Amino acid sequence: MTSKNNRLFLAFPAEALAPELTRLQRRLALPGRRIPPEQLHLTLRFLGPLTQTQSDSLLKQLPKIRLATFELKLDRLGCFPRARVVWIGPSRVPPGLSALSDELAARCASLKLGPPHRAFRPHITLFRHDSTQELPPITPIRYRPSRLCLYSSTLSEQGPEYHILQSWPLTDDGE
Numbered sequence: 001m002t003s004k005n006n007r008l009f010l011a012f013p014a015e016a017l018a019p020e021l022t023r024l025q026r027r028l029a030l031p032g033r034r035i036p037p038e039q040l041h042l043t044l045r046f047l048g049p050l051t052q053t054q055s056d057s058l059l060k061q062l063p064k065i066r067l068a069t070f071e072l073k074l075d076r077l078g079c080f081p082r083a084r085v086v087w088i089g090p091s092r093v094p095p096g097l098s099a100l101s102d103e104l105a106a107r108c109a110s111l112k113l114g115p116p117h118r119a120f121r122p123h124i125t126l127f128r129h130d131s132t133q134e135l136p137p138i139t140p141i142r143y144r145p146s147r148l149c150l151y152s153s154t155l156s157e158q159g160p161e162y163h164i165l166q167s168w169p170l171t172d173d174g175e
Helices: 015-028 052-064 095-110
Strands: 006-013 041-048 072-080 085-090 124-128 141-143 147-156 159-169
Touching: 015 085, 015 124, 015 141, 041 095, 041 147, 052 095, 052 147, 052 159
Parallel strands: none
Antiparallel strands: 006 041, 006 147, 072 085, 072 141, 085 124, 147 159
């Protein structure tokens, strides 16, 4: 799992939302590059390139984390101007997702992975290469992920390509 071009991250796939998000992308009709339906996801933690030891340690830690189900109300559009992405996300982060993010941060720190380069702000990227600031209000979309996945991101001339390497189901013993 080590390569300068191979970056790892943990995310919740959003394939169940693909029809709704694709309709939203069409309705917005922004000039940026649309994220294809099979690539839609909500990143929990970007990990970057890991050594084999770090990767093995992380894979031992993940099953020990309580992965409780949660639901997000994706009710706002936003833009990260520097990254030039337009996204959809929640106005409020449910406590279960915040707790999962905090626990994962603590476990990553114990593996000497370092802090994330940005504060956790859950979102699903809809467009790249766009810095639109004026976005319309939207009808909220409910999102209840069923699994957490370890993804590999490989850069290509067409942009990043994401591949699921492993996944863990979320359980109903949460909120």
